[in-house]
Amino acid sequence: MTAVNPPAAPNVLIAEGDPWVRDMLAQMVLSVRCDAQVKVCANGNEALEGLSAKPDLIIAARELPGLDGLELLRKVRSRARTPALPFLLISSRSDVASVREALPLAPTAYLTKPLNLDSLRHRLEEQLLKAGESISCETPALRAGITLARFIEEHRAIADGGPLFADVQQAIKRALNPQGLDLRVLEEEVRSDPQITAVLIAAANSAALHREGAVQTLMQALNKLGTTQSMNLILGLALKRSARLSDPLLARHAEHYWNLSLRTAEYGRALAQMLELDLERCYCAGLLHCLGDLALLRCLQEWLLAGGELDENQVDLSLSQSGAAYGSALRTRWRLPLELRELIAAIYQLGGGVYSREDLVMNLAGQMSRLTPEQGLDEVAASKTARLLKVGRAELERLRRE
Known part of the structure; x- marks a missing residue:
């Protein structure tokens, strides 16, 4: 009651x-x-x-x-x-x-x-609580006169990250066995979720746990945090408001960015395997590169819950103007390792000076993931990135088919 x-x-x-x-x-x-x-x-x-x-x-x-x-x-x-x-x-x-x-x-x-x-x-x-008691709370209304742009700006520094895509309860259930929580199974269940991956990596790199070397992959984070701490953090994410997007317009945009993240992650891993580089680090960088856009969509869900209105044009404009800033703010505030942040940045563009082969891999993965089914591979194959990696059209075609 x-x-x-x-x-x-x-x-x-x-x-x-x-x-x-x-x-x-x-x-x-x-x-x-x-x-x-x-x-x-x-x-x-x-x-x-x-x-x-x-x-x-x-x-x-x-x-x-x-x-x-x-x-x-x-x-x-x-x-x-x-x-x-x-x-x-x-x-x-x-x-x-x-x-x-x-x-x-x-x-x-x-x-x-x-x-x-x-x-x-x-x-x-x-x-x-008293016995049998429950408390319901109204979402605080928007303050008078606040604009959507102002709301987005004010929430950037406190954003909770992106929405969840994995079924948290089901993932934990599948990973549990009579001997306890199987971290390998849990990793397989949640590895495609950008929010879970980012939070666990950030938590494993926190001052309380950081000992030797930066944690840069989901499996490393799970091993450092241990079974119960990992499970608690994952379950805790599901408790937060707007952990899942209820608005169809926002959910559709989130699906787009999630699929883009997954494609980039898979291309990054495949290219890294081909060139004998760190597969899992490249996968994580690809998976996390749209986290800012996803976090912004979650912020827009909060705007709606508080009584604001949205249309397609406003969502598109907000993403183009603030998605990158949300991503940068999150990665810095969560103290994701600098090496991982540099790989994520390379997906968008290569900086000046010297860059690693992994930077080149992620830049090429970003180019591949943004190709439409109708587009050919000529421009990607002729790019500076592909030439430096010595990856030709034949290899790119094989990657695309896989």
Whole structure:
């Protein structure tokens, strides 16, 4: 049932060092209480300052930069309050000694990483909902006078990326077996999804996990993140609003960019295999090169949900004017490896100076993917890129047939 007179929106304080886990925790809270006021903190000192806002629930990692989560809990418990402030302590330490150290401070729950999302959801429902209660939320309306161009500009710095194309639940189900989650099967299930690939690569390169060398492929990311963390991040993506495009016009445009991404990825991998280069890195670069256009389409979905209007011309104009900027902003904000970003840039054009054979491969893959069925291969075969790679018309025809 939906509450007729819903209680006041709860204030939830989240303290977590890893930005991707932090975002996932916020999405979990909002999936339980869409009206929650969520404040996120990257370290314990920020969280300590956040106590002045009198949160109704705290979710904190034990392993926080600065003031750690256990000390934060100690300071919270030193402040008299009845009933005690709910505090979910999350830790990568599950040994008996670590758990016993926290028990005297009476955390509401001690949850271990990698998180069990079902258990976390259950704990959140206990703290944020009454029995049988659910909360519905209206999408905030557009503010008076805002234009579509202004809306797009304001959302560029906070864009969540593109929509999902993979069936997340089905992918996880197929990858699960009695021994656990099979990462190889999971990679096969989601490898064609640009959003999942980008987020997992970004998460694997975050400061909390980055150790040796940049992660530049989906399989590398899955191996670094591990089974549960990978599964949690993928499932967390499906919780976000506009994770799938409901508007037919936007969905049609998204299908076009997705197919273009897949063609570029496949051509990149085939050319890399032919020339004995890194297949998977070239595939990922091709798959991610339209992520900005897809992210913009998701932003346009938000415009519609907030009460805006769109027609075909407005969508086309928005994509031509802002798609590239959205892609650049996302790749920088998510800190995708520079080498991968350079490969993506090469799809559009080769820069001046020296470029690698992989740059040439991706540029040629981009040219091939944009050919219509009616167009011949003469211009591509005669291009500087094909000549430098020594790839002739015969090889290009074979690639096109495959």
